[in-house]
Amino acid sequence: MTTAKLEQIYLDTKYLSIKYDSYFPVYEDLLAKYVGKNITLVEVGIFNGGSLFMWREFLGPEARIIGIDLNPSAKMWEEHGFEIYIGDQADEEFWNKFFKNVGSIDVLIDDGGHTNLQQIATVHCAIEHIRDGGLLIVEDVHTSYFREFGNPWSRSFVNFASRIVDGVNSRAFALKTARERYAKRVYRVSFFESIVALHINASLCKKSVPISNKGIS
Numbered sequence: 001m002t003t004a005k006l007e008q009i010y011l012d013t014k015y016l017s018i019k020y021d022s023y024f025p026v027y028e029d030l031l032a033k034y035v036g037k038n039i040t041l042v043e044v045g046i047f048n049g050g051s052l053f054m055w056r057e058f059l060g061p062e063a064r065i066i067g068i069d070l071n072p073s074a075k076m077w078e079e080h081g082f083e084i085y086i087g088d089q090a091d092e093e094f095w096n097k098f099f100k101n102v103g104s105i106d107v108l109i110d111d112g113g114h115t116n117l118q119q120i121a122t123v124h125c126a127i128e129h130i131r132d133g134g135l136l137i138v139e140d141v142h143t144s145y146f147r148e149f150g151n152p153w154s155r156s157f158v159n160f161a162s163r164i165v166d167g168v169n170s171r172a173f174a175l176k177t178a179r180e181r182y183a184k185r186v187y188r189v190s191f192f193e194s195i196v197a198l199h200i201n202a203s204l205c206k207k208s209v210p211i212s213n214k215g216i217s
């Protein structure tokens with residue numbers, strides 16, 4: 001799949017979606033392995049529905065596409081074959097009920113309200129429910145630098161994501177640190193312009209141990 005392909009799918013989508021042009025190569029990089037697969041992708045933030053159609057066209061008919069929005073009128077997209085849940089991404093109770101219904105998922109894309117609280121709560125509540133090999137992608141993280149979002153701040157989403165990197169490095173044998181919550185599931189953190197991706201793989205999140213091949217020294 002080429003960069004032009006996803007962007008072309010986006011441009012050809014009938015319903016409105018607002019993205020940045022820098023996002024298409026990022027999504028192709030991150031999501032290529034799911035194309036044609038029977039996976040579950042959840043997007044927070046439906047707006048005019050365009051991105052739900054874009055993901056379906058890109059991933060293929062086997063993909064289960066679920067949308068979440070605060071706005072109850074988003075339910076209209078159910079008649080196009082999408083599963084729609086109405087709720088607040090900053091509400092832990094909403095997420096508990098959501099995952100009880102939906103089960104484990106492969107990919108979550110957060111394109112909702114973009115505040116620190118909403119982005120952090122979404123990671124915190126969803127991370128346990130993403131399968132190994134899955135992704136938790138947060139869009140528009142440039143809001144971590146917006147004054148109107150209360151930033152820059154030590155508790156911005158980007159600073160939160162940087163602390164997850166500290167957690168990943170806490171797995172190093174040379175550091176006698178306890179593994180924190182996210183470091184048990186986040187194998188890798190990718191920072192792109194305006195996008196942070198957490199690569200979930202609990203089976204690879206072991207404390208490292210030194211090994212030797214016992215070769216000639």
Ligand SMILES: C[S@@+](CC[C@H](N)C(=O)[O-])C[C@H]1O[C@@H](n2cnc3c(N)ncnc32)[C@H](O)[C@@H]1O
Binds near residue numbers: 088112118
């Ligand atoms: C940027 S738009 C989504 C755009 C869409 N993904 C697209 O590509 O066209 C943001 C959406 O997030 C929803 N939203 C805002 N705050 C939310 C919250 N706390 N929980 C869930 N959805 C929220 C808004 O109603 C709006 O539809």
